[in-house]
Amino acid sequence: MRPDMTSEKIVEVAKRRGFFLQSFGAYSGVSGFYTYGPTGAPLKRNVEDVWRDRFVVREGNQEIDAPTVMPEPVFEASGHLDTFDDMLIACSECEESHRADHLIEDETDLADAESLPTEEIEDLIADNGIGCPNCGADLAGVAVDDFNLMFGTNIGPGSASPGYLRPETVQGIFVEFPQLKEYARNQLPFGVAQIGRAYRNEISPRRSIIRTREFTQAELDLFIDPEEDRPDLSDLADVRLPLYSAPDQQADDGDLEEMTLAEAVEEGPVDSEWVGYYLGIAKEWYERVGVDMDRFRFRQHLAGERAHYASDCWDAEAEIDGDWIELAGFSYRSDYDLRKHGEHSGEDFTIFREYDEPKSVTRATVDPDMSTLGPEYGSAAADIAAELAALAERDPDAFEGEDVTVEVDGESYEVPVDVANFRIEERTESGEHITPHVVEPSFGVDRLVYTILHHGYREDEIDGEKRVYLELDPEVAPTTVAVFPLMDREGMGEYATELEADLRSVGFATAYDDSGAIGRRYRRQDEVGTPFCVTVDHRTLEDDTVTVRERDSTEQRRIPVDELTDALEELRDTDRSFEDFSSYELVE
RNA sequence: GCGCCGUUGGUCCAGUGGUAGGACAUUGGCUUCCCAAGCCAAUAGCCCGGGUUCAAUUCCCGGACGGCGCACCA
Numbered sequence: 001m002r003p004d005m006t007s008e009k010i011v012e013v014a015k016r017r018g019f020f021l022q023s024f025g026a027y028s029g030v031s032g033f034y035t036y037g038p039t040g041a042p043l044k045r046n047v048e049d050v051w052r053d054r055f056v057v058r059e060g061n062q063e064i065d066a067p068t069v070m071p072e073p074v075f076e077a078s079g080h081l082d083t084f085d086d087m088l089i090a091c092s093e094c095e096e097s098h099r100a101d102h103l104i105e106d107e108t109d110l111a112d113a114e115s116l117p118t119e120e121i122e123d124l125i126a127d128n129g130i131g132c133p134n135c136g137a138d139l140a141g142v143a144v145d146d147f148n149l150m151f152g153t154n155i156g157p158g159s160a161s162p163g164y165l166r167p168e169t170v171q172g173i174f175v176e177f178p179q180l181k182e183y184a185r186n187q188l189p190f191g192v193a194q195i196g197r198a199y200r201n202e203i204s205p206r207r208s209i210i211r212t213r214e215f216t217q218a219e220l221d222l223f224i225d226p227e228e229d230r231p232d233l234s235d236l237a238d239v240r241l242p243l244y245s246a247p248d249q250q251a252d253d254g255d256l257e258e259m260t261l262a263e264a265v266e267e268g269p270v271d272s273e274w275v276g277y278y279l280g281i282a283k284e285w286y287e288r289v290g291v292d293m294d295r296f297r298f299r300q301h302l303a304g305e306r307a308h309y310a311s312d313c314w315d316a317e318a319e320i321d322g323d324w325i326e327l328a329g330f331s332y333r334s335d336y337d338l339r340k341h342g343e344h345s346g347e348d349f350t351i352f353r354e355y356d357e358p359k360s361v362t363r364a365t366v367d368p369d370m371s372t373l374g375p376e377y378g379s380a381a382a383d384i385a386a387e388l389a390a391l392a393e394r395d396p397d398a399f400e401g402e403d404v405t406v407e408v409d410g411e412s413y414e415v416p417v418d419v420a421n422f423r424i425e426e427r428t429e430s431g432e433h434i435t436p437h438v439v440e441p442s443f444g445v446d447r448l449v450y451t452i453l454h455h456g457y458r459e460d461e462i463d464g465e466k467r468v469y470l471e472l473d474p475e476v477a478p479t480t481v482a483v484f485p486l487m488d489r490e491g492m493g494e495y496a497t498e499l500e501a502d503l504r505s506v507g508f509a510t511a512y513d514d515s516g517a518i519g520r521r522y523r524r525q526d527e528v529g530t531p532f533c534v535t536v537d538h539r540t541l542e543d544d545t546v547t548v549r550e551r552d553s554t555e556q557r558r559i560p561v562d563e564l565t566d567a568l569e570e571l572r573d574t575d576r577s578f579e580d581f582s583s584y585e586l587v588e
Numbered sequence: 589g590c591g592c593c594g595u596u597g598g599u600c601c602a603g604u605g606g607u608a609g610g611a612c613a614u615u616g617g618c619u620u621c622c623c624a625a626g627c628c629a630a631u632a633g634c635c636c637g638g639g640u641u642c643a644a645u646u647c648c649c650g651g652a653c654g655g656c657g658c659a660c661c662a
Contacts, residue, residue: 016600016613025653027652029654030652030653031653078662079662149660149661168662203589203659203661206655206656207655211661465624467623467624484622486621515615516624517623519621519622519623523624554623587622588622
């Protein structure tokens with residue numbers, strides 16, 4: 001890490017000024033849980049609102065809000081029950097901790113040790129004489145600790161219905177797909193977003209709100225027809241992307257390359273144009289909320305790093321004190337999740353895609369006469385019927401003779417063709433069922449809040465006095481405008497109080513402060529990133545003008561009170577900056 | 589989960605085997621008034637449990653929490 005330890009200052013300011021603090025301090029705190037304070041909560045909420053504006057409203061996507069507790073079958077289907085279940089073994093000699101399942105996979109032919117129960121893992125380690133990779137000590141007889149990263153609970157009384165706190169918000173979208181597709185009138189593509197909490201019982205939470213046990217994700221799942229749907233890149237083609245591709249990461253002198261979105265998708269390292277589409281939107285969005293683009297990049301996952309379902313995966317990363325932390329993941333998840341939920345639930349997770357022209361197809365079908373098969377074959381009858389249907393599709397020629405032979409569980413059965421009711425049918429098909437593919441941009445909100453604070457942290461000097469301020473965009477700053485009376489006398493206090501109430505009534509996040517010297521009040525607002533301070537002074541009482549002071553430059557301009565609301569709204573909601581208000585009289 | 593280091597007002601630190609001091613912040617008063625001025629006063633603290641001791645914030649053990657390293661982070 002670099003000597004520039006802004007992180008320590010951020011954590012200090014965060015606690016002192018109410019951005020975030022470790023939770024449950026009265027009970028000595030619990031690792032990995034944080035509470036957002038009076039400044040942090042609005043900052044976070046504003047970030048979420050801006051995300052919603054960009055990724056839901058402006059993209060025409062839908063938003064849902066699913067439960068955080070989900071029943072076990074959801075995670076059997078998603079694979080989390082297996083893959084979030086780590087088996088750790090600690091060497092009794094050197095005390096190094098290892099993944100027990102990985103040791104077995106390395107030392108034996110077993111490829112999927114992860115799914116075995118703990119006792120079998122212990123036996124396998126003993127039977128194969130597996131030793132500690134670090135010091136070589138025999139690990140036989142050493143206990144394997146079962147550790148599931150999901151928080152478990154019981155739904156209702158007793159333990160008959162186990163549930164888990166969701167380890168990612170997205171499963172709440174996937175499981176409701178059969179209904180969500182109805183809301184989208186069965187038309188692809190459509191996107192469903194969710195902002196919410198997710199939970200992981202991390203072994204070792206670290207670095208304040210960067211790695212916690214409860215965190216907020218903003219995720220979008222775009223469901224597409226992989227053959228038909230293409231993103232419209234026309235507005236984004238020229239967006240420049242800082243890309244750190246897998247080959248660049250593996251090269252000795254590899255560095256990130258900047259290229260336009262069009263280049264990156266056409267001949268560059270971004271495989272999926274959908275992923276590219278969201279990289280483009282995300283880059284502009286991160287810039288909008290205050291991430292320093294000089295400390296920002298998209299990093300491609302290395303082959304071994306990718307989840308089993310993802311064909312192309314990129315992370316958005318920000319640099320914090322010399323370390324790169326993950327802000328978001330962009331993955332092409334193919335049809336993996338919907339297919340799994342379809343298989344496990346038996347529900348329909350497909351979409352019906354109509355052909356341009358209805359097709360006439362000939363198809364071999366069977367309609368087995370179960371009243372014959374049943375008495376004849378007993379419990380095997382159902383399987384035989386299923387196999388007949390499969391065979392008809394696979395190899396219609398098998399039905400040419402008097403009898404047809406099918407194999408079920410290693411047994412051969414001869415079935416008369418007329419009992420199978422084999423037919424070649426001419427049918428009109430107007431379309432087919434497809435399982436949509438999923439493109440998933442997934443954002444970590446807490447880490448982004450942290451990055452915004454970190455990248456916005458400034459120290460400078462005003463008239464020889466040190467100043468700390470946060471350069472937060474007016475769109476996300478907890479307070480947009482603070483109102484001060486220069487002094488609390490001669491009616492300035494009353495005037496300022498009313499002015500603040502007026503601003504609040506039209507929707508501004510405001511603060512009021514009449515305590516101490518004016519300079520001190522400016523500094524207080526600087527430290528929580530309030531972009532504008534309005535001061536009521538002697539002249540206000542005469543001509544109804546106030547001074548507006550901009551945080552970064554500390555420049556002040558005198559603005560008539562009846563133009564104040566419009567000016568502040570422009571400053572907050574548009575690209576116009578304080579410099580664009582130079583027609584107003586500069587103070588001093 | 590392992591190892592090293594740490595934990596003293598809201599924040600940042602100093603210090604001690606006989607229960608503590610500063611700076612900043614906060615609140616009130618006086619003064620001043622457009623960038624942390626000054627003066628007076630007030631509020632507020634030794635992470636928790638056990639042990640050693642006449643006496644533990646201080647020494648020892650354990651725990652919680654934090655930082656860093658290892659491992660983990662589909």
